[in-house]
Amino acid sequence: MTDLTDFLPHAFRTIARAVAETGVNAGLFRQPEMISKTVKRRVSAELKRLGILLRRLIFLMALQVELAPLTPRPVSNYFEKTEGDPKPRKAFFSVLPVPATEAPDFLHGPIIVPTRAPVPAAPLIARWEAMLDTLRYRQRRARCLARTIQRWKANGEARPFIAPIPKTHTMPTALGIVSGGLTVQLIEALKDWPSFNTS
Numbered sequence: 001m002t003d004l005t006d007f008l009p010h011a012f013r014t015i016a017r018a019v020a021e022t023g024v025n026a027g028l029f030r031q032p033e034m035i036s037k038t039v040k041r042r043v044s045a046e047l048k049r050l051g052i053l054l055r056r057l058i059f060l061m062a063l064q065v066e067l068a069p070l071t072p073r074p075v076s077n078y079f080e081k082t083e084g085d086p087k088p089r090k091a092f093f094s095v096l097p098v099p100a101t102e103a104p105d106f107l108h109g110p111i112i113v114p115t116r117a118p119v120p121a122a123p124l125i126a127r128w129e130a131m132l133d134t135l136r137y138r139q140r141r142a143r144c145l146a147r148t149i150q151r152w153k154a155n156g157e158a159r160p161f162i163a164p165i166p167k168t169h170t171m172p173t174a175l176g177i178v179s180g181g182l183t184v185q186l187i188e189a190l191k192d193w194p195s196f197n198t199s
Contacts (some may be wrong), residue, residue: 011178014137022046023128034118056182058095061142063189093130159193162186
């Protein structure tokens with residue numbers, strides 16, 4: 001197993017600071033009701049880019065977790081009624097690696113001329129706070145993901161493909177270095193992923 005004693009804390013601090021600053025600079029910590037479309041578009045793009053780095057960080061952390069052998073999961077009854085009012089759901093940041101592909105043109109919908117009217121800030125605030133929660137509870141999320149990875153391997157899932165993050169040169173220097181480091185370290189960490197012959 002690769003020794004990431006120095007890299008992981010550095011990557012965490014760099015990503016955490018960038019996520020926090022993105023929301024603070026946009027004033028999301030003030031919990032505004034409305035924000036301009038320009039701010040929403042800029043912050044959404046930045047959180048999307050940082051989200052890729054955060055997923056890769058948690059994925060790399062999960063690959064370092066040593067687990068006990070896999071045990072059967074208890075079956076839950078989804079039809080069982082629970083007492084009390086349902087709790088409101090918070091935004092959730094998925095740490096599962098997803099392929100970074102663009103949606104087909106026909107899924108983008110019709111082209112609409114944007115207006116200058118402000119838009120609700122709540123969805124963007126919830127997304128930002130979900131990323132902050134993931135950073136806060138990163139060890140727990142990494143351990144849960146490690147269990148998922150363990151099941152993937154047991155089921156013969158194919159090794160995840162780690163592609164370089166596009167436009168790394170447009171990132172601030174510290175984030176660019178972390179981005180490249182995460183890609184290299186993940187490729188190295190995935191070398192021992194079992195290879196199954198499907199022929």
